Structures are given as C-alpha cells and as structure tokens.
Amino acid sequence: MNITLPVRVHRGPAVVLAVLVFTAALLVGGLPRAVQYAYDAALHRSMGGARASAVDLVVNRVPGATADVERLARDDRAWWDLLPPDLRAVTERGPGTRAHHSVRTVETPVSASAKALKNSNRYLNLAWLSDADRRVRYVQGRPPGPTRRTTVPGDPGLGQIPLFEIGLPTHAVRMMGLPVGTTVLLGHSGTVAARVTGVYEAVDPADTYWHHETDLLRATEWPIPGTTATEYHSTALTSAESVRDIDGEHRRLLHQWVLPVRTSAVTARNARQVIDAVAEFGDAVKGVPSYGASATAEPGPTGLLTDYLRRLRTAETLLLLILGGLAVVAVGVIALAVQLLTERMRPALGLMRARGGSLPRVLSIGAGAVALVTVPAGLLGYAASCLVPGAGIPVAHAGPLGITLAAMVIAAGRLVVADRRPPYDGRDDLVTRRISPRRVTLEVIVVAVALGGAYLLRTRGLTTSVPERGADPFLIFVPVALTLAGALIVVRCYPCPLRLIAAVATRGPGAVPFLGLTLAARARSYSALPVLILLPALTVSVFAAVISAGLDATQREAAWLRTGAGARIESTVEIPPEAVRRVRQVPGVRAVVPAMRSQVQIGLGSDFGTGVAIDLAAYRTLLAGSMLTAPEPPPEASAPGGTPLPAVPALVSRDLAGQGGLEVGWNARFTAIPAGTVAALPGLVDRAYRLIVVPYDTNDRAGSRTQPNMLLVSGDDLDADRLAAALRLPAAPTVTTVDGELAKITATPLAGAISQALLVVTVALAAYALLAVLLVLVVTGADRGTALSYLRTLGLSERQARGLTVLEIAPMIVLTAAAGLLLGLVLPSALGPGIDLSVYAGDADVSGHPIDLRTAALLAAGVAAVAVGGAYAYAAVASRRSLGAALRIGD
Structure with a gap:
C-alpha cells in the first residue's frame, strides 16, 4: 500500500491534522519571537534612555606623570585590544562615535587673577580632548595654542612659570567672570598661569558624547556646607602641544579613555555575556600598570543590564507558564486529530495485518501517512513564524520541530498498541477492563507530588538565582503537575456521579436522558482525552484571565502610587x-x-x-x-x-x-x-x-x-x-495624572508583550477546547452512529438524537469546566512567590494580584457553552441522515 493512499482516502481528517499542526507550529514558534522582540525593545529603551556615561566603557588612570599625545593614542589602542570578543562585538570606534580619550587636572583652584588678587572659591581644571577640533567651534577669540613661559607682575618669587592658553565654554565665561584676555593663576603650589584666548560652544550640544564631558560645557555651583558661600567649578580646553606641560608635582591628573557601547547590538540573548565580558575586561585593565599607577575600568552597562536581566527573568517566568500550557494543549488536540486519522485507517491497516503484514510494514504505512501530513504543515508553520518580528531563539526553532515530532510519535505509538496483535471483533463499551495496580499507583504518586510541590512552593519560595539562571524549574513543574493531577482526578471520578444520575434517570418517562448519561458513563478509554485537553485549556485560560485582571489592577495601582492623587500639579x-x-x-x-x-x-x-x-x-x-x-x-x-x-x-x-x-x-x-x-x-x-x-x-x-x-x-x-x-x-508647572502615568506604564514593551500574549493564548485555548470536543465526537462517531441507527429504527427522532449526543458529551464538559475554573483560581495563589507583576508596572512597589471571580467564571462558562454548542451543532448535522443511511451504518 502506498502511503499517499490513506491520505487521499481520508482527506478530511488529514486536512484537520495539517491545519492543527500548522497553527500549533505558528503559535509555538511565533509567540517566542514576538516576546523576544519585546524583550529587546525593552532593553534598547532602557539603555537608550540612560546617559552615555552609564552605558559606555570608561578606563581611568590617575598617573604619577603625564604622557604625550602619541603615548595616549598607543594606550587607547591597547585598551581596545584587551576587549573580550563578546564585548568587542557590541562596541564601536572611529569618527562619528563617542570614542575618545582625554587628560585633565582635578580640583585645580584659581589662586589669583589679573583683575582680582583673591578670586576665591573658583576651581578651573585644564583638559585636552583627542577630538576637540570636531566637537567644538569657537565663537569668540581663537583656539588655544602651545604653552609659553611667563612671569607674574608683582610676584617675582614665582619666577618663570608655564602659561597655558585655554578656551572656555560660554556658560563658564558668564558664571565665573573670565572673558577673553583674562589671565588667572592656578594652584596654591606649583602655580601655573592660564590665559583665556577663546570662547567655544559645542557643535552638537544634544550629542550623547557630552554626557562624558559635561564639565566642558557648563560651569557648576556647589554650596559649601555650613555656610552661605558657593564654589564654582569649570574645565577649560587647552591644546595638544600643552599635554606634556599639564604634568606637575602639585597637581592631580586623570587620564580617561571612553570605549562606547553600541546599544543596538546588546540584546536579551547576549546581555549576560556582555556583563561577564565587562568584568573580564576590568580584570585585564588592572593588570596593565603604567605611569606608576594601574588603570581601572568602570562597570559601564553592568548595572543597567543586571537590573534588566532581573526584570527579564521575572517576565520570562510568567510567559513560560502561559506558553507551556498552550504547547501542552496544542499537543493534546493534535493527539486527538492523529487518533481520528489512525482510527479511519485502522480497518485497512488491520486487514493488512490479518493477511500477514508485519508490524514494521503496517507501522511504516500508518506513520508515513501521518508524517506526509504533519511534516509539510510543520515546515509551513515554522516558515510563517519566521515572519514574526523577533530573534530566532532556540525555543522558536525547537517548538515547531517538537510539535511535528510529537504528532509522528503519537501516531507510531497508537499504531504499535493497536496492531501488535491480530484484530478481533468486540464492543469496548460492553467490556469492563480491570484497572492496572501500576497505573493506580502512578496516578496516586502524580497527585501526591503535585500537592507536595504546591505546598513546598508556598513555603520555601523560589531559588534566589532567578536573575542569573532564569526561571526556577520547580515553578515550571508545579503548574504542570497540578493540572495533570486535576485531570487524572476528573477522569477517574466523573463516571461515578454519571452512573448515579443515570440510575435515577431510569425512573423517568423519557429514554434520552438515561441513554445519553449511560453512553457518557460507558465511554471508551480514549474519551478521557478531552478531559486531559479541556482541563489544561480551561486552567490556563482562567489563570491568564486572573493574571490579566491582576495586571490591570497592578498597573493602575502603580499609576496611583506615582501620582499620589487623580492629578498632581507641581510648580x-x-x-x-x-x-x-x-x-x-x-x-x-x-x-x-x-x-x-x-x-x-x-x-x-x-x-x-x-x-x-x-x-x-x-x-x-x-x-x-x-x-x-x-x-x-x-x-x-x-x-x-x-x-x-x-x-x-x-x-x-x-x-x-x-x-x-x-x-x-x-x-x-x-x-x-x-x-x-x-x-x-x-x-x-x-x-x-x-x-x-x-x-x-x-x-x-x-x-x-x-x-x-x-x-x-x-x-x-x-x-x-x-x-x-x-x-x-x-x-x-509639571502636571502628572493617573491616566497619563497608566498610559506610560502600559506602553512599555514588556507590558505590551504580556498583554498580547495573554490575549492570544486565551483565544487559542478556547479554540482548542472547542476543537477537542468536536474531534472526540468525530472519533466516536462510528460507534455513536451504530447505536443511533438502531434507535432510529425504533422511532428515535432527530431532535432526540441531538439531545442524546449532547447529553453524552455535556457532563464531561461541565465537570471539566468546573475543575478547570477551580484549578485556574488556585494557581495564582499556589504560584504566588513566583509571579511578580511589578516588572509590568514600571517596577512600582506593588504586591499581590486580586482575583476577579466574575471574569474567570464567565470565561469558564463561555468556553463550556461554546463546547456544548459545538457538540449540538455536530449532532444537528449528524442526525440529518436518512433512515436508509442509518440502517447501512456498520455494513
């Protein structure tokens, strides 16, 4: 038998399976990309809003002696050569960047001036920038020239002292009263003279370059503690020829090199590597002594990246829970679709097996047919997910592959179980199979471990290494275990009340309630699959709704905390x-x-x-x-x-x-x-x-x-x-409103990502819940059709047939919806220590997430109603068969 034949014969189930694999691959591959895009946008927004001095790498050296311009340039090349590969990949150099180096004096007092012998509380540092000629333009006077020697009239004891030509920013000239032509003496010992030859302005004052050199653009006033006096500080530019002369026994010097970081190159994927590389670079810089002192490297972006990773890991924890639940439900629905296709192929494969076909041959035909459907669908879903903006992180690649492999493994497993022995005729609904003690023991262990895990999570909390290592695996394990335990309990318990209700229904005048509840109670073993799908779907949906409502409340609370009232006006x-x-x-x-x-x-x-x-x-x-x-x-x-x-x-x-x-x-x-x-x-x-x-x-x-x-x-x-x-x-005045702050909070990439992810996951899970019900109705359609064909010959009407079908499936949906609602409401409390919504609320100090019972209950009721409606619609279509068609079922 050719593997294409089953696909051609059973086109309907094959198309359903292909669509499910495609959408699951798209969701599992696309959502992580979209979320990763939001993560990178949040990082770029954080780093872009910070000052360059908090982002760039800066090497400082306090030498015992100064150097010439050539030696400083050689040192600059040496620092760049020391950069680790991970750090070199995110830095930039050359014209047009912030890369530069400088020499300056520190805390140099103005001891006297040509106009006033006592110009106290003035500090004027001398500085040279490697790219000053491109960064400033002189609006008055001329640029400074080389150093000369001079004498100070009225103070012959100083002898011949260096005279520096300097340029001052416009702001410093006004504040400190030093116009062009003014000569001042700097330092109380080792005195030098400085003459103002020009006044300059920045070519581009808004350039982030000046975040490192603010003292070269503006003078500052510092109040002197305990007095009413004020200190004035500024820095003057001097020429490259004067660098050698800046050195002095009585002056403090600072050499500085700026290695700018290209913020667009830092992403959520390499942030940890960048932090480690910065630490490695700092250690390497300390090991290069020169000029009698070792250089030190400032931490650069380490603080920003560490805080970002802390918020990122917390955000990843919640999204991982949501996306993990979606993947589990998607695989469950695909398992039902695989079961539908293999059930349709079962007669042909059983005949092949009965005629002497080997199990490998049967397996190759059945699994090959499923692979022929799932592999192209999975590849198309993966290709579609690549169109979603965002980086291709490992889970975005592995997710679609895992979905496709899961479908083929499920198909192979079902075929091996179904065809390892020759087929036989019988009715599974009339056979009571004894439950295996091993299975009971395993289920009890799962329930016990889930309850114990939830208790431990509440008592011990999470690991303290979440910012470094990511989400705590224990946090990820607990929701899965709780959901699986809840599903097992529902599967084991829901036939019991149905049998009791069916026994009561026997005393009623109508046959439909008794027959429907009896069929539900005697459902074949694979009818439990909808429970294993519906319960996680409803649980995650309710959990997402609770978190979404809690997120809205948290963000609004954060807006109030920022504002202090409906509006705050400050003047x-x-x-x-x-x-x-x-x-x-x-x-x-x-x-x-x-x-x-x-x-x-x-x-x-x-x-x-x-x-x-x-x-x-x-x-x-x-x-x-x-x-x-x-x-x-x-x-x-x-x-x-x-x-x-x-x-x-x-x-x-x-x-x-x-x-x-x-x-x-x-x-x-x-x-x-x-x-x-x-x-x-x-x-x-x-x-x-x-x-x-x-x-x-x-x-x-x-x-x-x-x-x-x-x-x-x-x-x-x-x-x-x-x-x-x-x-x-x-x-x-400055006016701050709650609505304005709330808009700022919700506009952040992380908040937008989690809101969209919650919406997409909730809609997808509701659709999967409906599909699960419809698929199980189709899978069990042959048995149900046989039963209804006999009942139709006995006078069962179309309306009664529809009621019978709905009654068969509705108890399972209602009980599962109730269990899913309960578990979805319990999860936020059980996972309380691991869910921090402050990262989505502007890092405001908020705690807890209120549970909106009405929204959660309406969601569960809505999903259950849609599922029951889908069952009724299917029953309405199936019950329209003519009596002759009903009699021919099973021939």
Missing part, C-alpha cells in the same frame, strides 16, 4: 489662591488640596530633610474610593518647656522618630513634635527618609506665610493641559 513658584480657584473650576475637577513641599533645615547645623505641609484630613477625603490611603492627621501638641518657638504636631519618618521636639527651619522656625511615623507618601515624596509632615498652616502659625507649590486634584477625565492652562503661572 517651581508659589501657587496663589486665585490659581487654586481656577483649577477648582476646571470641568471634571471635584476637589483640590494645596500642599507645600521643600527642603527644610533640621536643627541649627547642616542637617536637612524634606518638609511637607498638607491638610491630611482633606487629603484623606480626596483619596476616598481610590487605590491609595493617607495617614491620619496627628493630634495637636504643645511646645516643650524652655523653647520660645511655636510647636506643631508632625508625622516623621522612622529615622527621625524618638528624638523628641525637632527644631525645623522653613520659611520660619518652629518646633515639630513627632506624633507618629509615616512610612511613605506615594507621589508626594519618593522616599520616606528625613521626612517631616506638618499641618498645612504651619508656616502661618510660625509667623511666616504658607507658599503652596503643589496641588492634589481629584475628579473625572482630568486633562493635564487644561489643568496647567488654568493656573496661568509665569513658570510652566
């Missing part, structure tokens, strides 16, 4: 009362609570903290019905004896608790009497450290004036632009 200037009234009149606004937040002085020294003045009672009313709560307002307090300052009650962070009265300097000085602690004020204060929360009118009580700079708003459909326009302030 750098005081918000006057008339502006507050205008905000209250904005459509949709229900309530507005003003607040004041700023840095405050604690005590009389340089100890500072954060002060928040707010009416907590009004804030609690504003948050009523939301996902946040505010602390109770503190009771009024009296000032301790001996202090003339007014006393106000306060809530303080834990680090300030137990200190008695705290003297606080804000707009006026007062004594804060701690009356409780505050753990956090989400949206108002990022971290509850050195935090003091006082009544809103505290500054008024202290003799000053309350100057609100924050508004907390509640309402519906709050629009950030309308709220900002209503204020009419001279400085544009």
